[in-house]
Structure formats: C-alpha cells, structure tokens
Amino acid sequence: MSSAVSDILEGFAGLFWPNVCACCSTGLTRGEEYICSHCMYELPVTNFHKDRDNPIAQVFWGRAPIEYATAGYFFRKGNRIQKLVHQVKYKGQKEMGAVLGREMGKSLRGSSFSEVDLIAPVPLHPQKFRKRGYNQSEWIAKGLAEALDKPVNTQALVRRFFTATQTRKKRFARWENVDSGFGLINPGTFAGQHILLIDDVITTGATLEACIHAVLSAPGSKVSVAALALASA
Ligand SMILES: [Zn+2]
Incomplete structure (x- = not known):
C-alpha cells in the first residue's frame, strides 16, 4: 500500500x-x-510467572488445587494499570482489554503457561453482562489466547444463578455468596483438558476459587489461573 x-x-x-x-x-x-x-x-509487571510459588499461587494454597497461577501487573490506586482497567471495565474500552491481554500473553510464551489446552474467562453476572454489553475478562482472554496461540471457550463455564436468593445471600460472607455460583454446562468440553482461567483483577481470589472448583468437576481436568492484575491490599 x-x-x-x-x-x-x-x-x-x-x-x-x-x-x-x-x-x-x-x-x-x-x-x-x-x-x-x-x-x-x-506497565508495572509482576513477573510472577517466573516463580511457581508466587503470591497468586499462595492465594489458593489450601483452597483449590491448581497447576500454575499468575497475575501480569500490579494494580494500585492511581497507577497505569488502575487507569487502564477502569476504562476496560467501565468505559466500554473492551478492545483495550485484548491489547493488555496480548501484552501479558507475550510474556507467558515459553513459560509453564504455554502447556495449557484451553483458555476460559471468568463469566460475568448475566445482569452485569446485560448492563455492560461485554465481559471484560473475555476480551483479556482473547488477547492472551492470541499471544499463546490457544483456543478460548466462553460457553462451558457459566454463572449458575443470579436471583433474589443471591441478593439475600449478600448478608453472608462474600465467598459463600459466590461459592456455588458457577457450573459447567457441558463438562465433556473440559474433560482431560488443562484449562487456563482468566480474570481481570484478583483481590480475595473468591471468584476464581469458585470457578476452579467448577472446572475441576470435569473429569481429568487441570486448572491454572492468570489474572491481568493483582490488587494490593
Ligand atoms: Zn502513554
């Protein structure tokens, strides 16, 4: 041209x-x-993927059996990642989620994370999805999958319910609220597969923990976890 x-x-x-x-x-x-x-x-990279016992892996110790875990960046008030994630989540900048996912994915090439078979984003509450029009974790997953040359599955892992019952449950601890909120529509899709779960920002790990257990209900499956960012306490 x-x-x-x-x-x-x-x-x-x-x-x-x-x-x-x-x-x-x-x-x-x-x-x-x-x-x-x-x-x-x-961008404030963590390089967590270079250390198997990194802080993200430790989040799940004694809570859920995983292969590998990482978060690409540090999320802190006022830093670049906070600014970008805000736009990805709340300002309709979903494509920027893919750009960030791809950037993170490049750093994972040749690492243990390239062993995974399938990439699956944490599903958004259906109500939030309707309001926002997209799932930001899905866009992060798309970029990451492109960099790692892996397929993405957005269908099998679902939020099982989001009803008045769940609203009532808000009175209880957060982990209880989400604990049974995820399920597999077709467990055969994940059977015998190593699934890499993608989330945007990891805080307590409660949502991911629930997802990990849901994925592991597929026979012979293994799970690794990659969040775009880790929120500092
Ligand atoms: Zn700039």
Whole structure:
C-alpha cells in the first residue's frame, strides 16, 4: 500500500477510535494501539510467572488445587494499570482489554503457561453482562489466547444463578455468596483438558476459587489461573 493511501486510511480510522494514549494522552504513532510505547514499557509487571510459588499461587494454597497461577501487573490506586482497567471495565474500552491481554500473553510464551489446552474467562453476572454489553475478562482472554496461540471457550463455564436468593445471600460472607455460583454446562468440553482461567483483577481470589472448583468437576481436568492484575491490599 502506498504511504499516501495508508495515511488516508489511518486518518479515516482516527475518526472512529481514539488516537491518544489511554494512560498519558500523548498522541499515538503508527503501530501503537490505545497505549503508547512508553506507557506500555512502564506497565508495572509482576513477573510472577517466573516463580511457581508466587503470591497468586499462595492465594489458593489450601483452597483449590491448581497447576500454575499468575497475575501480569500490579494494580494500585492511581497507577497505569488502575487507569487502564477502569476504562476496560467501565468505559466500554473492551478492545483495550485484548491489547493488555496480548501484552501479558507475550510474556507467558515459553513459560509453564504455554502447556495449557484451553483458555476460559471468568463469566460475568448475566445482569452485569446485560448492563455492560461485554465481559471484560473475555476480551483479556482473547488477547492472551492470541499471544499463546490457544483456543478460548466462553460457553462451558457459566454463572449458575443470579436471583433474589443471591441478593439475600449478600448478608453472608462474600465467598459463600459466590461459592456455588458457577457450573459447567457441558463438562465433556473440559474433560482431560488443562484449562487456563482468566480474570481481570484478583483481590480475595473468591471468584476464581469458585470457578476452579467448577472446572475441576470435569473429569481429568487441570486448572491454572492468570489474572491481568493483582490488587494490593
Ligand atoms: Zn502513554
């Protein structure tokens, strides 16, 4: 393509998506998507995947049997990841979730995480999904799957119920609330597979713990966990 034509196309595309960095608002240059190269380079990486007994793995010790666990970035008040995740979750910037997932996925290439067979995002409450129109974890999963060259399954793992009963349950501890909230529609899909569960931000690990148990109800399945970010306490 001639540069004149591609400049026109780029200018045209600029009408439809923001051409400034979602972090620092400087203009993006060609090849940059949503986040400028400088901000991307400065993202607060954890490198947890290099240590099997990392803080995310420890979250699940004695709670759920997993193979590997990681979170790509540190989520702290006011930091770049907090800013970006906010836009991914609440400002409709789902594609940016895929960009971040892909960036995290690149760092997992050649690690233990490349052993997984299937990638599955934590499902959103159906009510939240209706309101938001998308599941941000699904978009993170898409980007990560692309980087690791693995398939994504968004159908098998589901939130089992979200009713007045659950609202009443809010009076009880949070883990009780979500504990039985997940199930597999077709356990055969996950049977004998190593599933990598994807979440956006991990805090207590309660949601993921419930998902892990749901996935492990598939015979012969194994689970690993990757959150985009770890929220510091
Ligand atoms: Zn920037």
